Amino acid sequence: MSNRIKHREIQFDAMHPDPDQVQSAMLLLADLNGVESSVVQSSQQLLVSYDVSQITLDEILAELTDKGYHIYNSLLFKLKQALYSYTEQTERDNLTMNQSTSSRQLHVKQYQRRPHGCRDQRPHHWRNYL
Secondary structure, rough: HHHEEEEEEEEEEEOOOOOEEEEHHHHHHHHOOOOEEEEEOOOEEEEEEEEEOOOOOOHHHHHHHHOOOOOOOOOHHHHHHHHHHHHHHHHHHHHHHHHHHHHHHHHHHHHHHHHOHHHHHHHHHHHOOO
């Protein structure tokens, strides 16, 4: 589905010792599962497209941070990241809920087709005495 593909900008900190960290981050992200593309926007900015059902922005940022990249952490970026995190997690939860709902409905239909009734083996007049 096309609405699962997200396009986000990642801003890197200019104080990093590697002046070409955006280029190397682009190459790193190309190998991650779920990342569709990564394009250098400027010397400090990277545009990433990814499938939210496979990977989230939080996971991408965690991978970059673990590898030693410095992400720009202004207040505006943190607010955007929190909003993206919330919406992506909600979307992922909805995707799994829709899958489990369809399988649940399948089981309900199977149960309704089976002949069933009172499973108590005692005669009806004995059931009131317990």
